[in-house]
Amino acid sequence: MPMQEKNGQKVWQLRTTKSQWIRWGMWLVGLVIFILSWQEISDKTLWFMMDNVGEVIVDIGSRATPPRWSYINQLWWPIWDTLAMATLGTIFALIMAVPVAFMAARNTTPSKFFVRPFALLIIVSTRSVNSLIWALLLVSIVGPGVFAGLIAISIRSIGFCAKLLYEAIEEISETQVEAIRATGASPLQVMVYGIVPQIMPAFAGIAVFRWDINIRESTVLGLVGAGGIGLQLQSSLNVLAWPQVSLILLVILFAVIIGEWISAKVRGAII
Amino acid sequence: MLQLNGLTKVYNTGDKALSDVTLSIPDGQVVALIGPSGAGKSTLIRCVNRLVEPTSGEALLDDINITTLGSGGLRKARRKMGMIFQEYALVERLTVMENVLSGRLGYVGFWRSLFRKFPQKDVDEAYRLLDRVGLLAMVDKRADELSGGQRQRVGIARALIQNPSLLLVDEPTASLDPKTSRQIMRLIVELCEERGLSAIINIHDVALAQMFVQRVIGLETGKVVFDGAPTELTPEVLTQIYGEEDWEATIEKVDDDAEEAV
Numbered sequence: 001m002p003m004q005e006k007n008g009q010k011v012w013q014l015r016t017t018k019s020q021w022i023r024w025g026m027w028l029v030g031l032v033i034f035i036l037s038w039q040e041i042s043d044k045t046l047w048f049m050m051d052n053v054g055e056v057i058v059d060i061g062s063r064a065t066p067p068r069w070s071y072i073n074q075l076w077w078p079i080w081d082t083l084a085m086a087t088l089g090t091i092f093a094l095i096m097a098v099p100v101a102f103m104a105a106r107n108t109t110p111s112k113f114f115v116r117p118f119a120l121l122i123i124v125s126t127r128s129v130n131s132l133i134w135a136l137l138l139v140s141i142v143g144p145g146v147f148a149g150l151i152a153i154s155i156r157s158i159g160f161c162a163k164l165l166y167e168a169i170e171e172i173s174e175t176q177v178e179a180i181r182a183t184g185a186s187p188l189q190v191m192v193y194g195i196v197p198q199i200m201p202a203f204a205g206i207a208v209f210r211w212d213i214n215i216r217e218s219t220v221l222g223l224v225g226a227g228g229i230g231l232q233l234q235s236s237l238n239v240l241a242w243p244q245v246s247l248i249l250l251v252i253l254f255a256v257i258i259g260e261w262i263s264a265k266v267r268g269a270i271i
Numbered sequence: 272m273l274q275l276n277g278l279t280k281v282y283n284t285g286d287k288a289l290s291d292v293t294l295s296i297p298d299g300q301v302v303a304l305i306g307p308s309g310a311g312k313s314t315l316i317r318c319v320n321r322l323v324e325p326t327s328g329e330a331l332l333d334d335i336n337i338t339t340l341g342s343g344g345l346r347k348a349r350r351k352m353g354m355i356f357q358e359y360a361l362v363e364r365l366t367v368m369e370n371v372l373s374g375r376l377g378y379v380g381f382w383r384s385l386f387r388k389f390p391q392k393d394v395d396e397a398y399r400l401l402d403r404v405g406l407l408a409m410v411d412k413r414a415d416e417l418s419g420g421q422r423q424r425v426g427i428a429r430a431l432i433q434n435p436s437l438l439l440v441d442e443p444t445a446s447l448d449p450k451t452s453r454q455i456m457r458l459i460v461e462l463c464e465e466r467g468l469s470a471i472i473n474i475h476d477v478a479l480a481q482m483f484v485q486r487v488i489g490l491e492t493g494k495v496v497f498d499g500a501p502t503e504l505t506p507e508v509l510t511q512i513y514g515e516e517d518w519e520a521t522i523e524k525v526d527d528d529a530e531e532a533v
Contacts, residue, residue, distance in 0.1 A: 179360035184349035184377025193373050197364040
């Protein structure tokens with residue numbers, strides 16, 4: 001804002017009048033877009049379905065309670081599958097993500113023009129497809145079951161882990177690396193002494209964070225036939241066995257809470 | 272003995288950080304390198320161990336031309352040059368012992384270093400050095416738990432365990448308080464004497480440099496503009512290096528300091 005004088009006083013405003021009007025205009029445009037979108041959604045919604053929304057909720061609620069506790073005996077194995085899928089998937093993903101991250105980080109990549117774009121492509125392509133879609137593809141490739149889900153989880157996680165890890169690698173303090181290099185250490189030793197200690201907290205945080213996400217993702221992969229507790233959820237929904245559905249949701253909730261608790265503990269211990 | 276012949280560094284940006292620096296440092300001599308910020312002091316010592324690649328010229332350590340070495344030879348040569356940094360440059364999340372032992376990486380194979388299985392004589396030497404710099408009680412502390420002065424002592428131990436013949440010291444006291452600065456400088460100079468090491472010490476504090484070293488080299492925009500004894504640092508010389516300023520207060524009365532340094 002250029003200085004202005006009014007009646008001999010120096011007047012200060014954050015923005016010029018013109019830029020202030022432009023800002024108001026932008027807000028107006030945003031508001032119009034919002035109203036138009038709302039209109040569009042409203043036109044395509046079957047509002048009459050909403051007439052008895054309360055009743056339906058109460059109805060499903062009453063059918064779903066109490067949960068069918070005895071069904072739990074058929075859930076132990078699927079929930080174990082689910083947790084195993086999430087855990088192994090995360091481990092495989094990390095094993096593959098580490099080299100990708102080192103290839104993608106500007107300060108450690110062997111070649112900025114050949115290797116780095118390739119690594120970034122891996123990161124983007126694995127990240128852009130949802131694990132449910134990966135599972136759909138893999139079920140038709142390797143057949144239904146836990147294995148397809150495991151692969152889906154690990155592929156989806158590579159990009160996520162590698163991206164966060166390579167950002168951590170790019171943020172390390174270069175002087176610590178320099179100091180190790182100055183001792184006459186080999187490139188591998190520089191990595192182990194100069195870089196790895198600096199990214200360990202990030203690595204641990206990423207690992208448990210992704211594991212936490214993967215537990216939640218693996219509970220639904222069964223919907224497309226990729227094993228785990230989602231299979232039971234699917235079949236229960238199909239036959240409208242609401243007491244079973246509510247029990248499954250409770251079990252999933254419980255598993256997720258346990259997962260969050262463990263990952264919070266691990267993160268607290270490491271950082 | 273370190274010999275620099277026409278050492279020149281031009282950065283990619285076109286900045287000429289060093290131009291045609293020729294000097295030689297005999298064994299056992301401790302040299303202070305002074306000059307304004309951006310004069311090329313850090314570049315000079317980094318060109319010696321090739322953390323920065325010199326554009327032209329050569330650096331010879333004990334008659335080995337460092338500038339033409341391949342990567343294997345360079346690693347061997349770096350073992351002979353201990354480096355001490357301004358911000359200590361310790362690996363913050365490693366313990367004091369690991370930091371000191373990292374000075375032996377050039378001598379130890381990859382797998383041994385990965386599993387921290389250093390030879391017993393290296394461990395003995397590490398204990399001896401930590402005792403010498405007064406940090407024996409801190410062996411298992413993590414580097415980020417130490418104070419500035421303590422960290423710099425670890426940095427010194429890491430450089431010395433390489434068993435170097437030359438120390439490259441980059442602003443060792445710039446992050447320290449005046450008292451600790453003197454202690455650290457005294458420690459470096461004493462250790463150089465004990466072991467007959469030569470050293471290049473980049474330093475901003477002219478008075479501190481005069482107090483401890485035998486020779487001062489003044490660098491200005493990449494050129495050597497002064498090379499002589501600390502007593503020869505007159506206001507005229509400092510004006511030539513740093514520019515116009517009242518220098519009388521900066522220059523220590525060398526008689527007093529000779530006593531203090533003992």
